[in-house]
Amino acid sequence: MSSGFRSLPDEIKAEIDSLGEAQFVFGAVKNFSEQLLADWTRRLELEEVDDEAWIALPPASTGRWSRWNITGREIVRRDLPKVFRSWTIEAPDFSGSGTHPITHSRDVFQKQRLFGQQIEAAVTRRSEPRDSLVGTVLLTLPAPYDDEAEQAYLYAASLARTWFGSATAYSIDETGIPLVPDRHVSWDFLPDGTVEDIREAVERKFGGSALPQEIEIIIDRLQKVQSLGPEKRLVGTSGLQRYIGYLFGDNFVAFENPRVGNALYLLYGDWESLSQLSRSELLSSRQGEFDRIIHTSRWFERLRVAVYNYRHG
Known part of the structure; x- marks a missing residue:
C-alpha cells in the first residue's frame, strides 16, 4: 500500500472545499473482489462486526502513520517562531581528574507532542450504486476546508492512503454512513475553441496551482493534440475527470491530463465504459483496450502515428 502524505495536497484541499457545509470522512471505494476483501481484512487485522462490515485498529506494521496513530509522535513546528534554549553537558577536564559543565545556547524550532488517537478503520460492502468495498478512516472532519484543521485533514488522509491506497473525501449522512456517489460520467462536448480560448480555460482551471512555465507546457500540449484535427473535445465529472478527451x-479517444507529470491515454472500443474507471483500475485490468503515452521528447510523434494508423486502418 501507499504511504501517507508529507503535506496535504492542494487537490485534496479543493476536494474538501467542494463538499460545502458538511461532515465527511476520508476513504476509498473499490470494485468488490474476494481478493481485495481478503487483503484489507488480513493486512489491517479487521474483525467482522456485522453482516459485511469489518472494523479494527490497524497494527503499527502497516506503516509509519499507523504507528503514529497508536503511539503518537513529536513534530517540529517550523511554522512557529523559534525559541531560545540552553542546555548543559558535562565535559572531561583536560587534566583527566574530573568533569566540568559546558552550557550551549541557541534559537531552536518549537516541538509539539502529538498523541496517538487510535483511530479505527472500517470496511463495508455496498451493493449500490455498484458492488463495491468502502474503506473509511473513522474520524469525522468538517467541510469546507479550514486552515486550522489542516493537521487533522493530513492525519486522516494519510491513514486512508496507507490503509486503502488512496484518500477521497466522502460526505456522511446523519447516521455517519459515507455517501458514495455514482461514478457514472456524463461527457459534455465542447466547441473547438481558439488558442486564446484554450489559454483562458487553462489559466482559469490551473492558474492557482501551476507555475507560469507549467501553464505554457499545458497549453503547448493541448495545442499539439488539437492540431491533429479531432472530431470533438469532451470533458467529464468523474472517473478520468481531470482529463480532456479528444474524439x-x-x-478512439485520446485523454490528455495537461498537468505536468501525467500520461496521455488512448482508449479503444467502448471508451465510454473505460472512462468510468480510475487510472489504477484501467492499468490493472484492461490491458489491450488502451495505450499509455508518457510525455517524453517523442510523445507527440507516438500520438500522431497512433491517430494515422487509426484513420487508415
Missing part, C-alpha cells in the same frame, strides 16, 4: 472516431 478521433467512434471508438
Whole structure:
C-alpha cells in the first residue's frame, strides 16, 4: 500500500472545499473482489462486526502513520517562531581528574507532542450504486476546508492512503454512513475553441496551482493534440475527470491530463465504459483496450502515428 502524505495536497484541499457545509470522512471505494476483501481484512487485522462490515485498529506494521496513530509522535513546528534554549553537558577536564559543565545556547524550532488517537478503520460492502468495498478512516472532519484543521485533514488522509491506497473525501449522512456517489460520467462536448480560448480555460482551471512555465507546457500540449484535427473535445465529472478527451472516431479517444507529470491515454472500443474507471483500475485490468503515452521528447510523434494508423486502418 501507499504511504501517507508529507503535506496535504492542494487537490485534496479543493476536494474538501467542494463538499460545502458538511461532515465527511476520508476513504476509498473499490470494485468488490474476494481478493481485495481478503487483503484489507488480513493486512489491517479487521474483525467482522456485522453482516459485511469489518472494523479494527490497524497494527503499527502497516506503516509509519499507523504507528503514529497508536503511539503518537513529536513534530517540529517550523511554522512557529523559534525559541531560545540552553542546555548543559558535562565535559572531561583536560587534566583527566574530573568533569566540568559546558552550557550551549541557541534559537531552536518549537516541538509539539502529538498523541496517538487510535483511530479505527472500517470496511463495508455496498451493493449500490455498484458492488463495491468502502474503506473509511473513522474520524469525522468538517467541510469546507479550514486552515486550522489542516493537521487533522493530513492525519486522516494519510491513514486512508496507507490503509486503502488512496484518500477521497466522502460526505456522511446523519447516521455517519459515507455517501458514495455514482461514478457514472456524463461527457459534455465542447466547441473547438481558439488558442486564446484554450489559454483562458487553462489559466482559469490551473492558474492557482501551476507555475507560469507549467501553464505554457499545458497549453503547448493541448495545442499539439488539437492540431491533429479531432472530431470533438469532451470533458467529464468523474472517473478520468481531470482529463480532456479528444474524439478521433467512434471508438478512439485520446485523454490528455495537461498537468505536468501525467500520461496521455488512448482508449479503444467502448471508451465510454473505460472512462468510468480510475487510472489504477484501467492499468490493472484492461490491458489491450488502451495505450499509455508518457510525455517524453517523442510523445507527440507516438500520438500522431497512433491517430494515422487509426484513420487508415
